[in-house]
Amino acid sequence: MSGRDDALPESYPIREAEEFHVAITQDVKQTLYGHLRPEYADREPEGSEYQPDRYEQGVIATLTRSTGDSRVTYIVEDVIPPETDDDVHIRDGSLKLSPAYRARAKDTIEHDPRKGIAYFHSHPGWSAYPSKPDLEADPMRLESDAEFLGADRPFGAGIIASRPRRETVEPEWSFRAYDFTAGTPPQRTEATAIRVLGASPIERVRDGPYLEKLSTAFSAQGPAGPGLGTGTVAHDSTLELWGERGQARLSGIRVAVVGCGGVGSLLAEQVARLGVGGAVFVDFDHLKEANLNRAYGASPEDARSNVRKAELARDIAEKAATAPGFQARAVHGSVVERGNDDYSALGALLDCDVILNAADPHWVQKVIDRLAYAHLIPVISGGTHLRVNEETDELASGARSTVETAGPGLACLHCLEAWKQGDRSSGVVRDRQPPRDRADNGGLYVQREPGEADDGSDELRDPSVVTTNGMVASLMMERFHALIVGTSTSTFAGRQIYRPSTGEMKWLTTDGNRRTRCKDDCEKARTVGLGDYVDLDTGEDPDLRVENPDAR
Numbered sequence: 107m108s109g110r111d112d113a114l115p116e117s118y119p120i121r122e123a124e125e126f127h128v129a130i131t132q133d134v135k136q137t138l139y140g141h142l143r144p145e146y147a148d149r150e151p152e153g154s155e156y157q158p159d160r161y162e163q164g165v166i167a168t169l170t171r172s173t174g175d176s177r178v179t180y181i182v183e184d185v186i187p188p189e190t191d192d193d194v195h196i197r198d199g200s201l202k203l204s205p206a207y208r209a210r211a212k213d214t215i216e217h218d219p220r221k222g223i224a225y226f227h228s229h230p231g232w233s234a235y236p237s238k239p240d241l242e243a244d245p246m247r248l249e250s251d252a253e254f255l256g257a258d259r260p261f262g263a264g265i266i267a268s269r270p271r272r273e274t275v276e277p278e279w280s281f282r283a284y285d286f287t288a289g290t291p292p293q294r295t296e297a298t299a300i301r302v303l304g305a306s307p308i309e310r311v312r313d314g315p316y317l318e319k320l321s322t323a324f325s326a327q328g329p330a331g332p333g334l335g336t337g338t339v340a341h342d343s344t345l346e347l348w349g350e351r352g353q354a355r356l357s358g359i360r361v362a363v364v365g366c367g368g369v370g371s372l373l374a375e376q377v378a379r380l381g382v383g384g385a386v387f388v389d390f391d392h393l394k395e396a397n398l399n400r401a402y403g404a405s406p407e408d409a410r411s412n413v414r415k416a417e418l419a420r421d422i423a424e425k426a427a428t429a430p431g432f433q434a435r436a437v438h439g440s441v442v443e444r445g446n447d448d449y450s451a452l453g454a455l456l457d458c459d460v461i462l463n464a465a466d467p468h469w470v471q472k473v474i475d476r477l478a479y480a481h482l483i484p485v486i487s488g489g490t491h492l493r494v495n496e497e498t499d500e501l502a503s504g505a506r507s508t509v510e511t512a513g514p515g516l517a518c519l520h521c522l523e524a525w526k527q528g529d530r531s532s533g534v535v536r537d538r539q540p541p542r543d544r545a546d547n548g549g550l551y552v553q554r555e556p557g558e559a560d561d562g563s564d565e566l567r568d569p570s571v572v573t574t575n576g577m578v579a580s581l582m583m584e585r586f587h588a589l590i591v592g593t594s595t596s597t598f599a600g601r602q603i604y605r606p607s608t609g610e611m612k613w614l615t616t617d618g619n620r621r622t623r624c625k626d627d628c629e630k631a632r633t634v635g636l637g638d639y640v641d642l643d644t645g646e647d648p649d650l651r652v653e654n655p656d657a658r
């Protein structure tokens with residue numbers, strides 16, 4: 107088992123985080139609901155008598171941690187089911203867990219330093235507000251667990267109401283982290299939103315949004331919470347499409363835009379006008395005159411002063427934002443850069459709910475691909491590869507624009523053929539070779555040799571056109587609101603390929619069907635929800651250093 111990924115921000119006590127969330131896959135949530143039996147759970151344990159309002163139910167779950175720059179997320183990674191009637195029972199009017207059940211839970215994770223423990227129980231009725239006995243019993247149980255397992259693991263306690271709220275159709279949650287790292291009594295921190303990512307089996311995806319943020323008894327406004335705001339006059343036209351609830355969902359989303367060039371500058375404009383509550387823009391590049399044919403919102407003066415692309419995108423978004431209280435952040439850095447306080451951008455991504463990736467390098471795609479599964483943050487990726495056939499002076503048949511979505515339950519970027527692993531054991535293939543060299547190589551991308559000259563000029567990149575950038579950005583945004591609001595939900599999984607030479611748009615298929623699941627030998631399914639302990643394969647980014655010679 108590998109250690110904690112050291113490209114992430116150093117671990118810190120939860121009380122120092124600006125936000126605390128819980129994340130869970132739809133799959134694990136359904137298992138949890140099956141044991142706690144909220145009214146409409148679709149996995150009723152067999153032979154049970156269904157009386158949601160009469161008894162509390164309890165179950166133990168395993169937790170992992172995902173550490174962003176300012177947000178900590180506890181991921182409910184799995185459920186440890188009770189085995190006998192005695193494991194969870196009512197005595198003297200209160201819910202008891204048997205010593206054998208609790209010992210089994212500890213044994214299950216003792217040798218896995220990634221994991222900690224959460225005690226969940228249900229409350230009859232609509233409220234998940236913790237009772238005084240809850241606030242006494244849970245930390246007492248967890249204190250002995252922390253003594254046994256070590257205090258630096260994630261520990262917490264959750265309550266789920268047995269009846270759904272009318273407005274949201276979902277029951278209310280509450281979830282408290284208990285942090286024992288500073289001794290006892292533990293520091294208690296309430297989660298302000300529950301992120302549910304869902305798609306398994308794929309058919310269920312089509313019933314609604316892929317990402318939902320559920321309310322807690324301590325919900326916050328804006329992206330720190332589930333999206334409580336309502337639309338303003340600025341949203342009249344979109345409200346007709348997806349209603350107040352849809353607009354509220356968008357206001358509760360913080361999105362990351364990776365790569366703030368031609369596509370990214372358009373994404374900045376669109377996410378802000380659509381009404382997302384917050385955005386983080388990541389790029390290590392500076393604007394140059396050669397970018398002016400495709401950089402939205404950029405003036406010749408911006409190019410002359412070489413403004414940072416991330417800051418330009420942030421400014422575009424702030425001007426265009428329609429959500430009240432919209433917050434944008436610019437990060438001048440690289441998502442593949444490891445352990446560099448000045449330039450590592452991974453921690454900024456882990457503060458976000460969704461990632462829009464407009465950066466082409468295969469290394470970037472590989473890192474974000476892994477992150478999507480390990481940290482439960484879905485990614486929508488898009489780009490264009492244009493080539494000109496120099497004999498006919500027309501677009502080569504390989505020219506294409508592509509858009510993909512990846513996340514738990516969906517095919518990953520690798521299985522969708524968005525990036526390839528190099529043959530050389532040394533690392534990831536990058537696509538910074540001149541297009542003609544690629545052709546000489548049978549179309550395979552090759553890795554640049556260390557120390558090979560590269561002045562970062564545009565000649566090494568595929569040609570880029572403002573029109574295809576517009577199409578890619580819009581396709582990505584179509585998927586984005588499908589993911590969040592649930593419009594046109596059948597379009598958000600898989601890979602779309604547009605070929606400008608024929609004008610056709612097609613889905614990537616396997617045996618004639620759209621590819622929506624990972625291949626059998628893909629490792630992503632084994633890393634779902636493992637958080638900080640999954641190696642994201644970061645390193646020293648040479649491209650970052652070409653553009654920023656001062657980077658150590």
Ligand SMILES: [Zn+2]
Binds near residue numbers: 265
């Ligand atoms: Zn209770």
Ligand SMILES: [Zn+2]
Binds near residue numbers: 623624628629630
């Ligand atoms: Zn895969």
